Each structure stands twice: as structure tokens, then as C-alpha cells.
Amino acid sequence: xxxEITTQDAQYAxxxxxxxxxxxxxGLPGSPQEQERAEMxxxxxxxxxxxxxxxxxxxxxxxxAVYSPVPGVLSMLLAIMLNVSIGRITGISPWVTSxxxxxxxxxxPLLFYLEFILCLEFIDPLFPKRQSINVIxxxxxxxxxxxxxxxxxxxxxxxxxxxxWLRFLGYGFYLLAATYTIGxxxxxxxxLIQLMGLLIGNDAVVRAGTLGWVLLVYPIIPSIIFALFxxxxxxxxxxxxxxVNNLSACAVTVAMCRFLVENPAVIPDxxxxxxxxxxxxxxxxxxxxxxxxRHLDELKRLDARLLxxxxxxxxxxxxxTSDMGGVKHSAEMIKSVVSAAERSGVPHRxxxxxxxxxxxxxxxxxxxxLKAVTLIPFNSPKQTIAFxxxxxxxxxxxxxxxxxxxxxxxxEWICNGGE
Numbered sequence: 001x002x003x004e005i006t007t008q009d010a011q012y013a014x015x016x017x018x019x020x021x022x023x024x025x026x027g028l029p030g031s032p033q034e035q036e037r038a039e040m041x042x043x044x045x046x047x048x049x050x051x052x053x054x055x056x057x058x059x060x061x062x063x064x065a066v067y068s069p070v071p072g073v074l075s076m077l078l079a080i081m082l083n084v085s086i087g088r089i090t091g092i093s094p095w096v097t098s099x100x101x102x103x104x105x106x107x108x109p110l111l112f113y114l115e116f117i118l119c120l121e122f123i124d125p126l127f128p129k130r131q132s133i134n135v136i137x138x139x140x141x142x143x144x145x146x147x148x149x150x151x152x153x154x155x156x157x158x159x160x161x162x163x164x165w166l167r168f169l170g171y172g173f174y175l176l177a178a179t180y181t182i183g184x185x186x187x188x189x190x191x192l193i194q195l196m197g198l199l200i201g202n203d204a205v206v207r208a209g210t211l212g213w214v215l216l217v218y219p220i221i222p223s224i225i226f227a228l229f230x231x232x233x234x235x236x237x238x239x240x241x242x243x244v245n246n247l248s249a250c251a252v253t254v255a256m257c258r259f260l261v262e263n264p265a266v267i268p269d270x271x272x273x274x275x276x277x278x279x280x281x282x283x284x285x286x287x288x289x290x291x292x293x294r295h296l297d298e299l300k301r302l303d304a305r306l307l308x309x310x311x312x313x314x315x316x317x318x319x320x321t322s323d324m325g326g327v328k329h330s331a332e333m334i335k336s337v338v339s340a341a342e343r344s345g346v347p348h349r350x351x352x353x354x355x356x357x358x359x360x361x362x363x364x365x366x367x368x369x370l371k372a373v374t375l376i377p378f379n380s381p382k383q384t385i386a387f388x389x390x391x392x393x394x395x396x397x398x399x400x401x402x403x404x405x406x407x408x409x410x411x412e413w414i415c416n417g418g419e
Contacts, residue, residue: 003263005411010404012258013251016044017243018395026237029063029158029280030130033237037157037247038133041277044254045137048261049275057134059279059290062127064234066115066283067161069227071123072108076224079104079187083194083211094206098195105188112184117325117357119284132158132279134287137257139275141267148270150302151418153256153410154288154361155249155309156281159242161231163389170385176226183223186215233391243395244378245388249309250277252406259407260414268417272302278361285324288361292368299370305333305418306372307410308362311388312402314379317341317409318351323363323374325356330371333418337373340413346405354380371418375409377402 020040027034038056045054082101087094114122135157140147165173193209211220233239241247257275260267267273278287292299319337322328334350341348353360354376365372380388387393 003266005259005404005407007400007404009255009259009407010400013248013255013403013407014395014398014400016251016254017247017398020247021241021243021395024237026159026240026242027157028161028234028236028238029283029286030061030132031237034132034158034279038135038277038279041157041250041254042135045135045257045275048254048258049137049139053139054135054137057136057291057294058131059134059287060129061132061280061283061286062121062124062129063280063283063286065121065124065127067231068127069230072111073224073227075104075107075111076183076187076220076227079108079191080211080216080220083187083191083209086194086206086210095198098191098198101191102188102195105191109184109188115284119289119324119357119359119363132287134279134291135277137275138272139257139260139267140272141264141269144269144271146270147272147302149268149417150272150274150299150304151414152274152276152304152306153253153309154276154278154306155253156246156278156287156361157250158280158282159238159240160245160282160389161238162233162240162391164229164232165226166385166388167232167390171381174381176222179219180223180226183219186219187211190215239391240389241391241394243398244313244393245311246281246309248312248398248403252309252312252403252410253277255407256410256414259411266411266415268414271417273414281361285359285361285363289364292364292370296368299365304370305336306362306365306370307337307413307418308360308372308374309406310360310374310376311378312406313383313398314377315347315401315405316377316379317346317348317405318376318378319348320353320360320362320374320376321350323353323366324359327363327367329362329366329373333371333373336416336419337375337409337413340416341409344408344412346409348409351376354378354384375406377406
């Protein structure tokens, strides 16, 4: 029996990804296909741990709230119409249209900040609810029933909506994304200038703050087009297989489970290892947030530590130092992962998040004051353009070396008790 991580362990993880992609395919959050992906992972964990040591936890969410264009675009359109109609609607005071334009122009960036950057469920109550699940497996050294410490490994089993502009424009996606931000700011600034003109009684300032054709052509109309068609493939399980993002992480979690079951002597005394695949991470970490809320007292009591995996597709492992709009990960946790990477001899680096918002499943843990960090072995922007949130995210883009590197690092981290 092998007592060190080998390519066979990485190959086992790769085979899990291929099996799920082949037998189920894509699995959008809250879809029946996401449930099927979770069920396959549950059965795989049960084959190693026994059914009595694997559980599922259901939760409710509104997955469509995150990427729905309606609230943001509607508020932008209302702000635009109110701004340009100042003084042109009989019986309505210019003050009313100007103030209303400011209010609606504030709503769009506020929505973006609260939902996308901070991952809050700001408008979720307005959208239909669906069910998702977290899958949890538990393991400790035989004979050790007095658990005093908890180490967790995790990934997420849902897949993403396809990003339309990445699919068709490649690097043009970044230009449009920047245009959207410029558009939001432009509408707000112009509406504030217009209102300022009314406050000081200066018609020239009012006219300067009233939108004209130049700004409508750019950046405002492109901003609306970007938001309206940001995602595609929203029916059923979607069109993105999610092999890298994020079945690769789920498969590594299961592979580490199998290895530890076969080599229980390496499990630290008085320690439980928990193997979790979260549901509905793509609508901004709903599954991990529900898990933290449900288990917070237990997690604090056991000094829980979470090592979360994302997009295992590149040999160099990025250790993410913050999450969810600037939430800092535990310095102690980061140090322990860096030490494990050094002992295992795998390439690694400290890194900021790949995007300004959205978060990973370690975010809710760190936000709650728990010790957590995410590993992202991913080459951005090259791999982002190639297959991120696109139908090209298939098992064929996965290679053994990144899976092997993450397994080696994780093995060292567990052997040292997460310290």
C-alpha cells in the first residue's frame, strides 16, 4: 500500500471528473443536474468512508439573482430616461426627475457592490427559490473518538453560466467589463452634476449634466448591451461542463479521502478530517455560507481549518490571501499552507483573488473569523480566455501535474495537523 501521493492518486481524481462530465454534464446551481453531480460525489465518498460517515445538507437559495440583468439594467435605463427628460415632461418638476435620476444611478453600482463584491443576498428575496445541497464526509484515525481539532478540504460541485463575451470576444471581455464600470460611473456623475446645477440655479451646469448622444454611444449603450447579454445557457444544467471549475477540486477532495482511508496512520491524533463539496458556489458562495451559519459554534469549538480548492489546472499553486471584497484570510493559515508547499516541493506563490468580487468558498469562513484559505492553481488570463465559464471547460483541459501538486501539498498540510 502506497504511503505517499503518486500519479495514480491524481489519475483517480481525473477519472472522477471525466465520469461526472460524461454521465451528468453541466450542473447549474439549484438544477437537477447539480443534484446528480452531488449524488455521484456522495456515492464516491461512501465507497471509502461508509454511508454512516457521509451526509448531505439541503439549503434554499435564489441562484438567478446574481447574474440577472433585469435589476441593474432597469435602474440604468430609468436613470438615463429621467436624466435626459429633465424639464421636458409637463407637470413634473425638474427637481423630481433629477433627484430620481440620482437615486436610480446610485442603485446600479450599489447592487454591483453588495451582490458581486461583498456576495450579499441583497435582491435575492425577489427571485424564485431553488434547492441545493452540500455533501460532507467525515474521517478520523481508528480508535480516536475524542475529536479536538477539525481539518476540512473542500471544492464546489455546481458549474457556471457561460460568460457570453468571453466565449465570443476573448480579451474583448475585459474591455466591455471596463466599459460597464465606466458606464455606471458616468450615469451617476452626470446625474449628480445635473442636480448640482439645480441646487445652484445654473442652467449651464444643468445642461452639462444632461446626457447627450456622445455619452449614450459610449459608454452607456455598450454598458447596457454588456449587462443584458453577460451570460448564456441558463436552462437546465447549462452548457458549461465545469471540469476545471470546479469538479477538479471536488475530485481532489475525494482522492485525498481515499488516500487517507488507505493510510490512516498519517491522520493526526484527536483530529477529524472533513471532506466537503459545496453546492451553489457560482451564485456567490451560497453553499459555504449556509454551512458556516449552520455549524459556526462547532467550527469555533474545534478550531476548524479549511483548505479550499478552486480551478486546479496549472502547476503553479496560487495561495489566495484575501476574498469577498477584501476579507483577509488567516495569516496563521496562510503560513501553514506555505510551509506545506515548501515541504512538498511544489511551485507556489501568494496571490490576490483573480477577480475583484464573487468570492470563493473560503470567504464565508474567514468572514466568520475562522481559519481558511483557497488554493487556485490557474493561469490567468491565458486559461481564463481559453475555457473559464465556457463550454470548453471539459476534462480534456485537465492535466495530471496540477492535480498531483495539490494532492502533495494537501498531504503535507494534513500530516502536520494544518499547522
